Amino acid sequence: MATLTPTPRTTVRQRADRGSYDRAVIDAILDEGLVCHVGFSVEGQPYVLPMNYARVGDRLFLHGSRASRLLTSLAKGVPVCLTVTLLDGVVLARSALRHSLNYRSVVVLGTATEVTDRAEKRAAMEAILEHAVPGRGREVRPPSDAELDATLVAALPLLEASAKRRSGPPVDLETDRAASCWAGEIPLQLVAGPPRPDAGVDGAAAPPLLRRRRGLG
Amino acid sequence: MATLTPTPRTTVRQRADRGSYDRAVIDAILDEGLVCHVGFSVEGQPYVLPMNYARVGDRLFLHGSRASRLLTSLAKGVPVCLTVTLLDGVVLARSALRHSLNYRSVVVLGTATEVTDRAEKRAAMEAILEHAVPGRGREVRPPSDAELDATLVAALPLLEASAKRRSGPPVDLETDRAASCWAGEIPLQLVAGPPRPDAGVDGAAAPPLLRRRRGLG
Numbered sequence: 001m002a003t004l005t006p007t008p009r010t011t012v013r014q015r016a017d018r019g020s021y022d023r024a025v026i027d028a029i030l031d032e033g034l035v036c037h038v039g040f041s042v043e044g045q046p047y048v049l050p051m052n053y054a055r056v057g058d059r060l061f062l063h064g065s066r067a068s069r070l071l072t073s074l075a076k077g078v079p080v081c082l083t084v085t086l087l088d089g090v091v092l093a094r095s096a097l098r099h100s101l102n103y104r105s106v107v108v109l110g111t112a113t114e115v116t117d118r119a120e121k122r123a124a125m126e127a128i129l130e131h132a133v134p135g136r137g138r139e140v141r142p143p144s145d146a147e148l149d150a151t152l153v154a155a156l157p158l159l160e161a162s163a164k165r166r167s168g169p170p171v172d173l174e175t176d177r178a179a180s181c182w183a184g185e186i187p188l189q190l191v192a193g194p195p196r197p198d199a200g201v202d203g204a205a206a207p208p209l210l211r212r213r214r215g216l217g
Numbered sequence: 218m219a220t221l222t223p224t225p226r227t228t229v230r231q232r233a234d235r236g237s238y239d240r241a242v243i244d245a246i247l248d249e250g251l252v253c254h255v256g257f258s259v260e261g262q263p264y265v266l267p268m269n270y271a272r273v274g275d276r277l278f279l280h281g282s283r284a285s286r287l288l289t290s291l292a293k294g295v296p297v298c299l300t301v302t303l304l305d306g307v308v309l310a311r312s313a314l315r316h317s318l319n320y321r322s323v324v325v326l327g328t329a330t331e332v333t334d335r336a337e338k339r340a341a342m343e344a345i346l347e348h349a350v351p352g353r354g355r356e357v358r359p360p361s362d363a364e365l366d367a368t369l370v371a372a373l374p375l376l377e378a379s380a381k382r383r384s385g386p387p388v389d390l391e392t393d394r395a396a397s398c399w400a401g402e403i404p405l406q407l408v409a410g411p412p413r414p415d416a417g418v419d420g421a422a423a424p425p426l427l428r429r430r431r432g433l434g
Contacts, residue, residue: 013286065231140311147314182412183414188251197400
């Protein structure tokens, strides 16, 4: 797997040791997240919206209602930033300012374009479902032509991107290390609770669909 | 507690029934999140970065190193979007396109400004720590004057904002409800794992600091 070339816009400057341009690192974070935050500007005002997504090879796909003003703006070919953040823990240091979060994040910059080819659009919509719930596409009714037409799918190339990660214990000043307070890391994980069956569904038959997803406890 | 006036920029148009401008709803989401995603543009390119934050009354505070190019841009008075998303579950429907996520999110639009008053800056930095780990400020060394000077604190007014929420089971078409597949909601929660003490710290003494936080299991 390749390493992306850092651009002036994706070069990690603050804590450069935490940055990575390795596609294996970037892809693992993108593939584990359930939600991305997409930023784009309309008339000079940035908007940041949580969205479903999926990565397929060197592209990221987003989808939404064609009636959505913001998704329509997005697909018009404006500059976009897509960010995925996985929260791994809270870091308790011995001084206030050295407190931190452990996380893994990816920032992707580029221009989104609308996917108009119907077969490609279907594949992208299926990928977004498979990304959230692996194997689910085989079990449910696929999109009808009308649903396909009412949906806008946008693609963002995964070419200009960087990852940034923090892990491990606090980094305290030597002069603070004698402090009597507790210090360390409190790990955080996203955990799936007991499935809640919809009305008319046999609860006992709930498939362990989400267990196939990485990063869920 | 007040209700914000929706503006053309914060009016929830898609699934308007999921929107809220009620400060009680907005504040509860902002106060529960650990990470916000801040969007702002530099030379026409939006950037979306995960950051710590805190709400104090009608303002949101962010902080970071004064050496950070992006935080410096942010504090210059450019339009900003601050988004907090809490992921509550995966919704499994009987058709592909009706799959969804349950979530609570807040979008705040406005212009950030730098906090220069030293007392106000100290209070904001303390609020950001207290937001992540309630009660922690009393236990650790406060910022020194040098640390204060090296830190940039930005404030964003909480005036133009909206919340959007989805909860509950899938909303399937009547014609899909006879499908044999499992359907329902799989709740997700952020759960704190066993604390990992730093070198030289007594593990047994780990305070249940994060239990005071809402929304953590």
